[in-house]
Amino acid sequence: MESKGDNQNKFISLTKKLGYEFRTTYKIGLKYIKEIFRSKLFLIIAVAMPAILMIFMGVAFGGASSSVESFSILVINEDIGFTNVSTSYEFGESLIGTLENVTYPVGEGEDPINIFYVYETPEYNQSVEDYLIYEEHGLHLTLIISENFSEVIFNFENDVIITVVGDPATGVYHSAVSTFTTIYNEFVDVTRLSLGDTTGESVIVENYIGIVGNTTVFDLMVPGLVIIGIVLNIVFVSSTFAEEYELKTLEKLQLTPTRAIHLIGGMSLAQLLVALVQIVVLFALSLAFGYNAIGSFVLAGFIAWIMSLSMLAIGMMIAAFAKKGTIASSIASVVAIPLYMITFFPVWGIENIPMFQVSGNTFGVFDILPTNLANNMITDVLIYGQTFSDLIFEFVSLIIITAIYLAIGLVLISVFKLRPKKG
Amino acid sequence: MSEIAIQIQDLTKVYKTNRVKAVDSLDLEINKGEIFGLLGPNGAGKTTLIRVIVGLLKSSSGHILFDGEELNINSAKWKHHIGYVPQETAFWKNLTVYENLNLIGTTYNIPNKELKERINHLLEGLYLVDHKKKLASKLSGGMQRRLNLAMGMVHDPQILLLDEVFVGLDPQTRNYLYDYLRDFASKENKTIIITSHLMEIVDALSDRVGILDLGKMLAVDTPENLKNTHGKGDILELEINKEFNEDLVAKVQKSEKDLVVEKKDQIILVKTLNAISKIPEILNSIENEGFTVLDVKITKQSLETVFISLTGKELRGD
């Protein structure tokens, strides 16, 4: 029988043990942070190099997105109207009229500025020409008014659905949609009110048509450039650790109760701090060069941050086999090449090879490389505005892959660097 | 009988890369509270033996018993028990002196306050206080050696293994270390295994000395006993004014009992126990033959002579 006191003692000793593990890991992390930030070489490799690359690409391919006062919209009016008794209604036409007449509020004596410039076309088939129209006119948005638009408005009972089509990669698209939404909602309310109704909702269906319009090559490159920066962390992680072996400081730790988990944990802390600096600097630079992102930078940064842990793991794997810091950094530079090349595969049109599917989500061969997974995820977030809930499968994959990498790194370091030497 | 700290049984270490048998079927018992001096020429296997004991090197065969049980080098108990100061210095260059020691101390789970006191105590003793905020890479060679030393002692181990720690230290620090080690062993009943090429220090410091060569222990005893059993006594060097003849050597040989006399140019070497008391007789016999003694040098019997007679090698040479 265990007494209460026994359990309490067990609890206290467990807390003490955990306290020790954290303190040791933290102190070793602090050591790596100090070492890394006190060495100038590190700053050049980890931050300056990717930053210069970002600036270079920004100058070559970037372009600031212009701020738009008026939105050009294409309206495809398929509304056939609705006749009740003898009165016929053309609510599609009325909506177009409303859109053409809304202006920005202006001061006295100034000419009013239209919010929308409206182009009309009676038919819409999702053909190449439509995209061309879209690009030629520098359109920000296309509205599709359905056949039964007037009927639905008149009959009250159903929601009124309208489809908007546009390129979410352009910042303008989003402000156009939100401006349109306000006006459209008011139009439906006012129209229904005039017919004697207060129920029903107006619904807007958004339809992404992919990347056209304002998206620059630079926009497509940004996630990859951030990832390249983080991939470079393999170099300093592996060389710092191999140097520890080379200069025999690892021996000093080997004699103490320090274990591989403390070393990897500590190095993770240091690496996460470095990655955070890189992520902030690189995204800030991308914005300065006119990155047209619409999604959450915090979410994108978080993805890159998790991914950075797998780079730490790869660095550890290299260090497990390298006897010198310089050898480790040479190997790391070579290993880094395929890792960041793969982030350009989507841009070059090279497709992933599916491995297996989990509830409709495909996991591909390239996804074994965390850089590939992270690159696609960041693109989904920043260019397509996807959120955490859209990317649960990818997040789970990324975390599992990263954990596997870390486990391999841990085992290799323990076996090849922390066991007594066979000599 | 005193308690045994470490018991080494039939220990062999062969380096795989070059098949060198650096430790060869070695048996040794180290007592608790003793200072054990390990002597041997370069390449004798001293460092190898120490590194096998602390667990940095894997032995090829044999046993090491600690507290009567097969040693588990990964046990927390053993790691807290031993302190090792390697022959080559190693420290984190980009950390300060204090940070280096603090990191090591933390991994031993020493409470912050106690750790701070211990570090400061060590820094004072090793004359590093004024340098504690310096980056280790900015220290002079001797200071680096002192830091290296402190790093092996910061956790207050029961058994301390020191590999050539007196090298490169100034006399002040050497004295401090000497006193520290004496106190450490006698007052706190701790065990020290030390290698050094500085015979006088090993002689004065050690309770027992082991002489190692080619991985084998040639002799283990107290310095006194070693000198009495293996030493050929003191050495007297007499420089005379002219080339001598065999006659003279024979005369000197006869002047006293138990002398070994050799000649070397204008120098006569006399090996004998307790040489000082025999000097007048020897000088007499030389001057009676019409020679003048220009210089007299006496080398007292030392571990060095024991060492040379056992290994046939000068300690400092190869």
Ligand SMILES: Nc1ncnc2c1ncn2[C@@H]1O[C@H](COP(=O)(O)OP(=O)(O)OP(=O)(O)O)[C@@H](O)[C@H]1O
């Ligand atoms: N890492 C190694 N690989 C192969 N052989 C080694 C290694 N280290 C030492 N040796 C060999 O093992 C033998 C013993 O070397 P060790 O370093 O133990 O001697 P030592 O007594 O400490 O010498 P010193 O007085 O020079 O420090 C030597 O012949 C040496 O060449």
Ligand SMILES: [Mg+2]
């Ligand atoms: Mg040695």
